[in-house]
Amino acid sequence: MKRILIIRSTGFQHLDRILGRLKGKYPQGEICLLTHQHGKPLAEKYADIHHVYVYPHTGAFSLLRVPDALKRETFDVVIVPVGNITGSGFLNVLLLSFRIRADSRLVCNISLGFKPLTRPVLITSLLKSSVYTAIAGIMTVVASPLFLLLWILNSFQDGKSED
Secondary structure (H helix, E strand, O other), rough: OOEEEEOOOOHHHHHHHHHHHHHHOOOEEEEEEEEEHHHHHHHOOOOOOEEEEOOOOOOOOOOOOOHHHHHHOOEEEEEEEOOOOOOOOOHHHHHHHHOOOEEEEEEOOOOOOOEEHHHHHHHHHHHHHHHHHHHHHHHHHHEEEEHHHHHHHHHHHHHHOOO
C-alpha cells in the first residue's frame, strides 16, 4: 500500500480533482493531507483522506517549520498542488516537501499535470527565483532616482505654471 501526503497549498476544489485522479492511480493508497488549522474541519469530511496533519503555524508554509507529527513519518509520495501551470509562487511549499521523508515528490499543477519534483528541479527553481529577484531589485534601484527626478521636475513645472 502506498502512503501519499498532499500538502494543501491550493483550494479544496483543486484537492477534489486531485483526489479523483489519485483514487484511480493508487486505489489502495493511504492518502494523508497537511493543511492549516482552518482547513482541518473540511478536510476531515473527505472519506478518501485517511489522516489530516495540521500545520501548527499561521501564515505561509516554511521549510523551517516542519510539524512534529511529520518528522517521524515516511511517505512513498509527497504531492504539492500548485495553483498555476508552472508552480511559480509556491517555492516555500516545494522546499517544505523536501523536509518530509519520502521516496518521491510530485508537483500537480492547476490542470492536473503531475511532474516529478527532484532536487535539481528545485535548485533550478531557486536559482531562477533568485535571478528574477535580483533583476527586480536592480531595476528598482535604477528606476527610483529617475522617477524621483521626473516627479521633482514635474512638481517644479506645476509650481511655475501657478504663478
